Each structure stands twice: as C-alpha cells, then as structure tokens.
Amino acid sequence: MIKKKSPSRSAFFYLRTSIGLLLGVGGAFLALLCIGQFSAQAQQRGKSTSSVNPALIPVMFDCSQFNALGLDKQENLRAGALAIYCGRAQGGSSEEFEGSSSIAQQILAPLLGGTDVDLITGTETSPHITQSETFVAQNPDNANEIVVAYNDSRNVNASPINISSASVSTDAGATFTRLTKTNGQSPFSNTLGDPVMLYNRPTATWFAIWLDVGCGGQGVGGYKTTTPSDPNSWTHFCVHNGSSDDRESGWTDQNPNSPFYGRMYVSRNDFALGGNLMVRYSTDNGLTWPNERQLAPANPFMRDVQITGDQNGDVYVASMNEMGGGLTNRANVFYKSTDGGNTWTKTYTGPTFAGPGSTTCASNSYFACMFSGPSFWRHMGWGQPAVLNGVVSYVYDSRNTSNGDAGNVFYIRSTDGGVTFSAPLQLNTDTGTRPQWQPNLSVGADGSLVAVWYDARESTTCTKGNPAVPCYRMWARKSLDNGATWMADEPFSDVVTPLPGQPDPSIVTEYAGDYDYSFAGGAAHIHTWTDGRIAINSASQQDPFIDQDPIGGSTEGLTLAARVRTRNGNSIVGLRWSPAENDGNINVIRDGVVVQTTADDGSTKDSLGTMTGTFTYQVCETDGGGCSNEVDVTVP
Numbered sequence: 001m002i003k004k005k006s007p008s009r010s011a012f013f014y015l016r017t018s019i020g021l022l023l024g025v026g027g028a029f030l031a032l033l034c035i036g037q038f039s040a041q042a043q044q045r046g047k048s049t050s051s052v053n054p055a056l057i058p059v060m061f062d063c064s065q066f067n068a069l070g071l072d073k074q075e076n077l078r079a080g081a082l083a084i085y086c087g088r089a090q091g092g093s094s095e096e097f098e099g100s101s102s103i104a105q106q107i108l109a110p111l112l113g114g115t116d117v118d119l120i121t122g123t124e125t126s127p128h129i130t131q132s133e134t135f136v137a138q139n140p141d142n143a144n145e146i147v148v149a150y151n152d153s154r155n156v157n158a159s160p161i162n163i164s165s166a167s168v169s170t171d172a173g174a175t176f177t178r179l180t181k182t183n184g185q186s187p188f189s190n191t192l193g194d195p196v197m198l199y200n201r202p203t204a205t206w207f208a209i210w211l212d213v214g215c216g217g218q219g220v221g222g223y224k225t226t227t228p229s230d231p232n233s234w235t236h237f238c239v240h241n242g243s244s245d246d247r248e249s250g251w252t253d254q255n256p257n258s259p260f261y262g263r264m265y266v267s268r269n270d271f272a273l274g275g276n277l278m279v280r281y282s283t284d285n286g287l288t289w290p291n292e293r294q295l296a297p298a299n300p301f302m303r304d305v306q307i308t309g310d311q312n313g314d315v316y317v318a319s320m321n322e323m324g325g326g327l328t329n330r331a332n333v334f335y336k337s338t339d340g341g342n343t344w345t346k347t348y349t350g351p352t353f354a355g356p357g358s359t360t361c362a363s364n365s366y367f368a369c370m371f372s373g374p375s376f377w378r379h380m381g382w383g384q385p386a387v388l389n390g391v392v393s394y395v396y397d398s399r400n401t402s403n404g405d406a407g408n409v410f411y412i413r414s415t416d417g418g419v420t421f422s423a424p425l426q427l428n429t430d431t432g433t434r435p436q437w438q439p440n441l442s443v444g445a446d447g448s449l450v451a452v453w454y455d456a457r458e459s460t461t462c463t464k465g466n467p468a469v470p471c472y473r474m475w476a477r478k479s480l481d482n483g484a485t486w487m488a489d490e491p492f493s494d495v496v497t498p499l500p501g502q503p504d505p506s507i508v509t510e511y512a513g514d515y516d517y518s519f520a521g522g523a524a525h526i527h528t529w530t531d532g533r534i535a536i537n538s539a540s541q542q543d544p545f546i547d548q549d550p551i552g553g554s555t556e557g558l559t560l561a562a563r564v565r566t567r568n569g570n571s572i573v574g575l576r577w578s579p580a581e582n583d584g585n586i587n588v589i590r591d592g593v594v595v596q597t598t599a600d601d602g603s604t605k606d607s608l609g610t611m612t613g614t615f616t617y618q619v620c621e622t623d624g625g626g627c628s629n630e631v632d633v634t635v636p
Contacts, residue, residue: 052085052506061085070271072366073301073325074246075378076211077151077163077193078218080363080508089363091505094127095465096538102467104498104533105458110491111563111576111603112450112476113547119148119167119528120543121178124536127503128153131165132513132542134528135195138521140254141204144172146521147228148528149195149208150544151513152178152186153504160190164210166197168229173526173548179231187234188223190214196222196250196517202262203285209239209250209266216241220248220268224286239289240280244271249306249517251315258313260340267295267307267317274298277319279307281341295319295335295344302333303382306517310387311445314338316418318385318394322355325366330355330381332396334418347418354399356381356407356437363508370406370437371499376464377512379407379438384517386443392418393483395427395439395451406435409453413483427477429489430457436475438513440527442520444551447482450525452518458496465501467535473497474529478549480578487580487602492527493547498540500532512542524548558628562617564608564635571608571635577619577628578602585622590615597622608635 063086066072071079083089120131130153139145145168152165165186167176179186188208196209206228212221219242223234239248248268253260264282266289269275277296282289295317296302305318317335322328332350337343357368362375369375383396392414397407410424428436439453455475456462462471476492479485502511513530520526531545560577575588580602588596588606598604600621608615614634620627 052081052091057082057085063087070244070275072364073275074244074271075367075514076246077507077511078211079246080511081506083363083508084506089508092127092130092502092507092509092511093505094503094537094539095501097466097468102498102533102535102540103470104495105470110494111561111574112478112490113492113549116494116531116545116547117173117176118531118534118543118545119150119176119178121167121176122180123184125154126537127505128156129536130502130504130507130511130542131544132530133193133195133515134513134530134544135197135517136519136526136528136546137197137199138519138526139199140201140522143521143523144170145228146173146526147197147206147208148176148544148546149197151193151195153507155185156504156506158185158189161213162186162189162191163193164188164191164195164208166208166228167544170229173524173546176546177229181231187231191222192218194246194248196248196266198250198252198264199254200252200262200264200285201254205286207250207264207286208234209248211245211248212238215239217243218245219243220245220266237286239266240268240292242270242272245269246271247304249304251307251309253309253313255311255313258311260313263313263340265307265309265315265341267304269304275301277302277304277317279317279341279344291341293341293344296346303380305382306384306515308385308387310390313340314387314417315341316385316387316392317344318383320380320382322380323352325368325380326360327355327357327368327399329353330398332394332412334392336418348414348421350412350421354401356397356399356435358406358435361510363510367510369510370435371462371464374464374509376499376510377437378510378514382438382515384440386441386449388443388445388447388482390417391415391482392421393441393443393449394421395441395453397437397439397453400433403433405433407437409436409439409451411451411483411486425486427451427486427489428453428455428457428475432457434459438515440516440518442518442525442527443482444520444525445522446551447480448525448551449479449483450476450518450520450527450549452476452492452527452529454529462499464499465539465541467498467532467538467540469498470496471499471532474527474547476527476549478578485579485582487576487578490576490603492549493529493531493545495533497531497533500530500540500542502542503539520551522551524550558619558621558626560617560619560628560631562631562633564633566635569610571611573606573608573615573617573633574603575606575617575619576603581621587620587622589618589620592616612636
C-alpha cells in the first residue's frame with residue numbers, strides 16, 4: 001500500500017471540449033462559445049499557462065471576463081485552474097524539507113473516536129497527489145458498506161478530465177480501498193470534483209455526484225451503482241445540465257415512514273444565473289431530475305453550504321450571506337421545505353459575525369485563508385446542519401476580532417423547525433488564540449450529536465508541507481440530548497498532524513479542501529477530514545482520513561468510558577463520563593479510593609506513572625446524585 005497526499009477542491013479546471021458558458025450578470029447576457037482545439041488564439045496577455053494542462057482551458061477563453069462570469073466567487077477546482085491560467089493565482093509546487101521526517105504527535109489516545117484510517121490506497125505519482133474535501137455516507141441496511149467521495153488530482157492530466165475519487169469499505173470502516181479501474185483512473189471520468197455521496201434506499205443505489213463536464217459543460221451529475229466496491233459498475237447520469245454550477249450538496253430521504261421516502265435533493269449555486277441558490281429534486285429514485293426551485297436570487301449572493309432533512313421529510317438548506325467575502329462579516333441563512341421540495345421558505349436570517357481567517361487569499365481576495373506566510377487553506381466559515389425531530393443544529397466558525405484568533409467553532413440550535421435559533425455556544429473551550437476551523441456535525445437517531453473540527457491548540461506554529469512541524473488535529477464535542485447540553489471538548493483524531501502542502505501545479509496553492517460532510521449511521525458517527533501525517537518526497541501532503549464514534553450513551557445515570565496510554569514507561573488514563581452537569585463536581589474512584597475530585601465537565605485524566613496491573617475506575621457525583629458503571633483498564 002503506497003501512501004499519498006491530498007489537496008482539495010476549490011481550484012479545479014476547465015477543459016478543451018465544447019463548453020458553453022452562459023452567465024447573466026448585472027442584467028447583461030454574456031455568452032462564451034468554446035469550440036475546437038486549444039490554439040495560440042487562446043493566449044491572453046498576462047496569462048500564466050506553463051503550469052496548467054492546456055486540455056483544461058476552453059479555447060479562446062477571455063480572461064477579462066473572469067469576474068463577470070462569477071469565477072471569483074466559485075470555489076471549485078476548475079475555477080482555480082482558470083485563475084492560474086489567467087495569472088490571478090499560483091499553482092501548487094513541490095517542496096522538500098531536508099533532513100526532516102514526520103513527527104506527527106500521538107499523545108493521549110482520544111476518548112472520542114477510534115482508530116484513524118487513511119482512505120488513500122494504490123500508486124501515487126508526484127506531484128498529482130492531492131486528495132481532500134470529503135463527503136461520507138453509509139448503507140442503512142448494511143452497516144459494513146461505507147463510501148467516501150473526495151477530490152483527487154491523480155488523474156488531472158487524463159483525457160477526459162478526472163479529478164474525482166471515492167474509497168469503499170466493506171467491513172464497517174476498518175479498511176478502505178480507493179476505487180481504481182484497470183486504466184489507473186477512478187470510475188468518475190469527465191468530472192471536476194466537489195463531492196456528494198448519497199444512498200437511495202428504495203433502489204439500493206449509490207450516487208456519486210460531482211461537477212460534471214458531461215452535463216452541459218459544468219453541470220451537476222455523476223455515476224451510480226448498486227455494487228460500489230466494483231469500479232467498473234458505475235454508470236453516468238445527470239442532475240442538471242449547466243455551464244457554471246458550483247458548490248453542490250445533496251440529501252436523500254431514507255425514512256420509510258416519511259411521506260417523501262426515497263426522494264433525492266441536490267442544491268447548488270448556479271453562476272450561469274449570477275450565483276442563484278437552486279434546489280433540484282427527483283421523485284423517481286434519481287432516474288430523472290425535472291423539478292427545480294430557486295431559493296435565493298444572485299443578489300445578495302447566498303452561498304450553498306449544505307442541504308439536509310428530518311425524519312418527517314422536512315428539508316433544510318443552510319446557506320451563508322458572505323457580504324462581499326474576504327475578512328468581512330457573514331450571516332447564516334436557512335431555507336425550509338415541508339412539501340417535498342415543491343415550495344421553500346426562508347425561515348431564518350442570523351446576526352452578522354466576523355468571518356474566519358488570518359488573511360485574504362493571495363490568489364483571490366474574495367476568499368479568506370486560515371494561515372498566512374504564505375496564505376493557505378481557503379475557508380469562509382461554512383459548517384454543516386443536522387436535524388432530528390424538528391430540532392435544527394448547525395456548526396460554523398468565526399474570527400475573534402479583539403485578540404487575533406483566526407477562528408473559533410460555534411453551535412446554534414433551533415427547537416421550532418429553524419424559525420429561531422439560540423445564542424451561539426462556543427464549542428472549543430481553549431483559552432489561547434490558536435485557530436479552530438471548518439467544523440462538521442452529525443446527528444444519530446438516538447439524539448446524540450458529534451461536532452468535529454480542525455484545531456491547532458496543541459501547536460505553537462504551523463509550516464505548510466513540513467512534516468517535522470506538528471500543526472493540528474481533529475477535536476470534537478458530543479451531546480447526548482440533541483444539543484441541549486454538551487460534554488467536554490477533546491481530541492478526536494489520533495495524532496497532531498503537520499500542515500499538509502499542495503504540490504499539484506494545476507490546483508491553486510491555497511487549496512486544502514473547502515468542506516467535509518459527516519454522517520451518522522445506525523451504530524456510529526462517521527467523520528472524515530484532510531490530514532497531513534503522510535509525507536511524500538520529504539513533504540507532508542493531503543490525505544483524507546476517517547474515524548468513528550459510537551452512537552449514543554445513556555442520559556439516565558452516569559456512563560463511564562476509560563482508555564489508557566503508556567509512553568516512555570509512564571501511563572495516563574483518560575476518563576470520559578456522561579451526562580456532564582457542568583455545575584458540580586465529580587469524585588474519581590480508582591480501586592475503591594477517591595483519587596481526584598474534579599469539575600463535572602465530562603472528562604479528566606488520571607496519571608498512573610510507572611504502575612502496572614489492572615485498575616478499576618468509577619466516577620460519582622459529589623452531591624450524592626449517582627455513580628457510573630465500573631471500568632477496568634490494564635497496564636501491562
């Protein structure tokens with residue numbers, strides 16, 4: 001198994017085949033007809049073409065129309081390649097760090113999550129080793145079957161273009177295999193990334209949805225199959241024939257008791273219409289997609305963040321008013337349909353907040369970047385919604401303008417179906433100014449929620465691509481009562497990973513994935529992310545990783561979990577209990593003796609030093625409210 005790297009998605013490319021770009025901007029109608037082979041006629045003054053495959057660029061593309069076509073607001077990989085071509089952005093480049101090796105730090109094993117799994121398998125050929133931006137789903141009738149879609153630059157020079165991949169597990173996530181046909185490519189030929197992975201339950205069919213060249217030039221489409229592990233079984237379909245679609249998301253109604261069981265929804269921004277927020281749905285299990293609705297016009301621009309739904313069939317779209325982009329303010333906006341996508345209502349416009357980031361991105365000042373020197377990891381504060389029984393939950397992130405903190409993660413909650421939301425709760429409880437960003441959220445049928453985000457609190461600095469400088473790990477926080485209360489925040493992934501690089505010259509250098517989409521199945525919350533622990537050519541690169549946390553926990557009495565980590569002969573036991581009251585104290589009992597009294601915030605650690613043997617732990621509330629189960633840990 002050869003390891004690889006992984007950039008992300010907001011910078012992919014345009015191709016040489018006939019592409020019609022029809023954009024209505026400011027009331028004007030612009031039409032660009034791109035026909036024939038790439039030629040010298042396409043050369044534009046100020047354009048930098050050396051690093052971009054010419055097959056990705058439309059013939060006679062007019063770089064002066066870049067903003068008028070809405071490309072400055074598009075986060076897909078093709079828009080990024082055009083930015084490189086027009087001299088507005090720099091492509092990725094390989095960097096080597098002499099004498100360095102990966103020192104991703106593995107400290108105390110997290111109590112949330114299990115063992116991290118790398119999704120990338122198979123041959124890697126530098127510099128086309130960028131994989132990131134993930135969307136995960138699980139078969140509700142076969143928990144062994146998990147599929148993760150992501151952007152993948154391994155076939156960036158293929159003809160037709162192919163920058164989309166997926167990895168499949170048939171053992172409930174213990175192992176994954178990256179789908180690869182005999183020609184060395186993924187099954188998703190002629191697609192441009194921006195992943196959505198859906199499972200249609202009535203037909204037992206998987207849908208891998210992308211920006212699709214075969215659907216109007218840059219529409220929305222993809223491939224479907226009933227046997228996802230077979231790379232030759234995926235067949236093509238279209239959702240929308242368009243010329244400038246961007247930032248699509250999807251949801252399918254999997255509840256047999258819903259009045260809209262089996263209905264599939266795809267939201268997107270349509271820059272052929274100036275950036276309108278649109279939803280299209282299918283009532284025949286994805287066979288046809290004739291039903292389209294506009295949720296918001298192009299002005300003010302509403303970014304499509306994610307679409308999701310409730311068990312009763314209600315559908316929600318989380319969007320964001322980016323207010324001009326950069327390091328300006330933002331506002332969260334929600335739309336809702338209660339009749340299967342036929343009609344939509346804007347239910348909520350939230351208060352403004354400062355967008356996250358430490359600087360504007362050098363390639364495009366509309367986008368904010370989380371890191372500076374150089375600018376890297378484009379991110380605008382987008383998160384993920386989750387809905388259960390009329391309770392709407394949402395996570396996003398915001399910059400602290402008073403102390404220079406580039407990002408903190410916030411949670412808001414609605415108990416009236418998205419009409420009103422609670423005041424924001426900051427989920428990360430660190431007191432420093434290291435950034436937290438790009439959160440996602442999953443909700444289980446039992447009402448448990450898990451929020452996961454990128455978190456740099458365990459480092460003091462980050463260096464792009466340097467495997468010797470640990471930067472961030474995934475942190476998480478769990479609720480057992482549908483967001484009413486939360487346990488303590490704690491590490492989710494196993495290591496503090498270096499900040500990955502981005503060596504592919506056809507993708508903008510700032511790219512590291514613009515979003516992740518989590519999923520809760522019947523047994524576990526499943527979360528994926530972009531990781532930098534794998535080095536190639538002495539440089540840390542982007543790989544998608546995955547981990548899971550079990551569904552549930554008891555809200556009656558106390559439930560205790562414990563895990564031991566031994567390092568250099570010294571052992572530490574991590575303890576986690578629920579529910580946490582947050583307004584009292586807990587006695588930690590080891591072998592019948594109270595060894596610690598601590599705040600009832602859901603977690604603590606007990607140092608065993610060099611002691612060995614089996615130790616029995618229990619926690620009890622100091623006010624006599626109750627005790628947990630007993631848990632044994634063994635130190636050999």
